[in-house]
Amino acid sequence: MPGQGLTATAIALLGLLAAPAAADPLRTALVTGGCTGCHGQSGEGGNGVPAIAGTKSRADFIATMQAFREGKGNPQPTVMDRIARGYTDEEFALMAAHFARAN
Amino acid sequence: MTGPTLTRRAALAGTAGLAALAAPRVRAQTAARIVIVGGGFGGASAARFARDAFPDVEVTLVERARSFTTCPYGNLVLGGTRRIEQITFTYDALARRGVRVVHDDAVAVDPQARGVRLAGGTTVPYDRLIMSPGIDLRWGAIEGYTEAAAERMPHGWVPSLQPITVLERQLREMPDGGTFVMAIPDNPFRCPPGPYERISMVAQYFKRAKPRSKILALDSKGGFSKQPLFMEAWAELYPGMIEWVSASNDGKVMKVDPQALTLTTEFGQVHRAAVANVIPPQMAAKIARDAGLANQSGWCPVRARSFESAQVPGIHVIGDASIAAPMPKSGYVASTHARQAVAAAVAALRGQEPPDPVYFNTCYSHVGPDYGISIVGTYRADGDRFVEVPNSGGISPRNETMTPERRAEQRRLEALYADGWYESLTRQMFGLS
Numbered sequence: 001m002p003g004q005g006l007t008a009t010a011i012a013l014l015g016l017l018a019a020p021a022a023a024d025p026l027r028t029a030l031v032t033g034g035c036t037g038c039h040g041q042s043g044e045g046g047n048g049v050p051a052i053a054g055t056k057s058r059a060d061f062i063a064t065m066q067a068f069r070e071g072k073g074n075p076q077p078t079v080m081d082r083i084a085r086g087y088t089d090e091e092f093a094l095m096a097a098h099f100a101r102a103n
Numbered sequence: 104m105t106g107p108t109l110t111r112r113a114a115l116a117g118t119a120g121l122a123a124l125a126a127p128r129v130r131a132q133t134a135a136r137i138v139i140v141g142g143g144f145g146g147a148s149a150a151r152f153a154r155d156a157f158p159d160v161e162v163t164l165v166e167r168a169r170s171f172t173t174c175p176y177g178n179l180v181l182g183g184t185r186r187i188e189q190i191t192f193t194y195d196a197l198a199r200r201g202v203r204v205v206h207d208d209a210v211a212v213d214p215q216a217r218g219v220r221l222a223g224g225t226t227v228p229y230d231r232l233i234m235s236p237g238i239d240l241r242w243g244a245i246e247g248y249t250e251a252a253a254e255r256m257p258h259g260w261v262p263s264l265q266p267i268t269v270l271e272r273q274l275r276e277m278p279d280g281g282t283f284v285m286a287i288p289d290n291p292f293r294c295p296p297g298p299y300e301r302i303s304m305v306a307q308y309f310k311r312a313k314p315r316s317k318i319l320a321l322d323s324k325g326g327f328s329k330q331p332l333f334m335e336a337w338a339e340l341y342p343g344m345i346e347w348v349s350a351s352n353d354g355k356v357m358k359v360d361p362q363a364l365t366l367t368t369e370f371g372q373v374h375r376a377a378v379a380n381v382i383p384p385q386m387a388a389k390i391a392r393d394a395g396l397a398n399q400s401g402w403c404p405v406r407a408r409s410f411e412s413a414q415v416p417g418i419h420v421i422g423d424a425s426i427a428a429p430m431p432k433s434g435y436v437a438s439t440h441a442r443q444a445v446a447a448a449v450a451a452l453r454g455q456e457p458p459d460p461v462y463f464n465t466c467y468s469h470v471g472p473d474y475g476i477s478i479v480g481t482y483r484a485d486g487d488r489f490v491e492v493p494n495s496g497g498i499s500p501r502n503e504t505m506t507p508e509r510r511a512e513q514r515r516l517e518a519l520y521a522d523g524w525y526e527s528l529t530r531q532m533f534g535l536s
Contacts, residue, residue: 024458026156026446026458027458027459029152029155029156029442030442030443030446030458030460030461031461033152033438033439033442033463034439034461034463034481036527036531037435037438037439037463037465037524037527037528037531038465038520038523038524038527038528039527040527040530040531040536041527041530041531041536042536045523046523046526046527047519047522047523047526047527048516048519048520048522048523049519049520049523049524049527076509076512076513078513078516078517078520079465079477079479079499079517079520082479082495082496082497083463083465083479083481083495083496085481085492085494085495085496086461086463086479086480086481086492086495086496087461087481091461
């Protein structure tokens with residue numbers, strides 16, 4: 001982790017983001033831009049759209065996205081099956097690192 | 104509902120977190136100047152993202168108007184479920200976030216001197232320019248359809264030229280039993296499902312308030328976005344009210360007479376309207392064409408990884424003005440063009456390659472009360488072409504694939520999600536959350 005030389009705030013933020021060691025925050029922002037359009041700037045949900053921030057562990061977040069993509073799990077997805085089929089496992093991991101609970 | 108912990112954490116992760124991490128990488132350089140022309144879905148989203156992701160970049164947004172009324176949800180004003188004030192936003196929150204908002208008319212771009220000349224006489228210098236100019240209507244492409252004609256036969260397609268309330272008023276004043284006639288253009292045009300959502304929302308209004316009235320949709324195309332879903336819904340919700348005429352059935356409007364309120368199609372049929380809505384052919388807005396950004400099609404070719412103009416280096420063209428097929432000309436996808444263009448612009452200033460793009464679109468349409476449908480798509484760059492990710496995206500499930508109970512739930516949820524989509528996207532682009 002690139003902890004050396006960063007301010008305490010930045011270290012705290014890194015912890016919160018909890019991205020994989022190589023994760024580029026810009027790439028995370030570009031990839032999660034597809035999520036926030038509906039789920040809110042911070043993934044907070046609202047207006048009937050479910051919250052995705054802090055609701056699942058990282059592993060569960062990824063598993064949920066994979067289940068949408070493979071058509072397993074939730075038997076009656078509304079839009080997420082069509083959306084998840086456009087994304088890769090690496091991108092699911094970036095989304096999870098950004099939105100999922102810390103543990 | 105979110106508790107305070109989540110709110111704080113989410114806010115940090117969503118905005119400040121990214122800013123704090125990105126900051127050290129640009130701090131070593133002098134403040135680069137990114138100028139954005141046009142404050143619609145593309146431009147406002149670009150300003151927001153540039154401000155959040157690159158705190159040491161100077162971000163200027165040039166936009167003529169002090170408020171912006173969205174095209175999305177304009178059809179709901181016709182349907183009577185939204186008021187225009189509810190779909191109108193200002194740039195104040197973006198300014199509070201540190202975007203320098205200049206309310207003036209950008210009249211010319213000088214790519215050599217790298218400046219945008221304003222009607223007020225000043226020039227805004229830039230290191231990298233992002234143009235999100237939107238569209239112009241091709242006056243005269245339909246014979247007789249001039250700016251003056253549009254007062255009698257509103258387009259309701261470019262809110263800065265004509266508020267949707269002009270068409271709304273005509274529909275409200277129309278006697279029951281009249282025919283609402285629409286002229287719909289060939290591709291490419293802004294918001295491919297928009298005309299059909301409009302048909303639906305006018306039908307919703309007629310069903311409630313003017314049940315003997317009819318809708319005649321004259322189309323210059325052979326088919327349209329989400330067609331099977333719209334057709335199924337119309338048959339179910341508005342039986343006998345809507346007639347859609349394809350180009351091959353003489354749907355292409357060639358000529359209008361605003362005094363007589365008639366529309367004449369290719370093979371000479373004359374249709375008389377009680378209210379006429381003419382959506383004419385379109386092209387990239389004038390400032391983009393004047394700057395040499397458009398090709399002979401009237402639209403602006405761009406590079407697939409950066410949205411940099413294929414014709415003028417150093418200028419990125421995003422949103423409806425760009426040629427980005429197979430992506431639709433939609434507000435949502437413009438917001439993803441915007442983020443990629445900003446990232447690519449900053450990368451270019453650092454002498455770097457643009458990051459790998461992933462573009463994403465969701466277009467919801469309201470068809471009736473508790474009845475929404477959607478089309479979604481994910482797109483990437485393949486060399487210098489935009490490509491849709493194979494086997495992804497697509498339209499909502501057809502009626503026949505669901506039980507009646509599931510169908511009702513699917514349509515209800517999509518109407519709900521449409522409202523969430525609108526709230527979230529507009530709050531984000533105008534810096535309200």
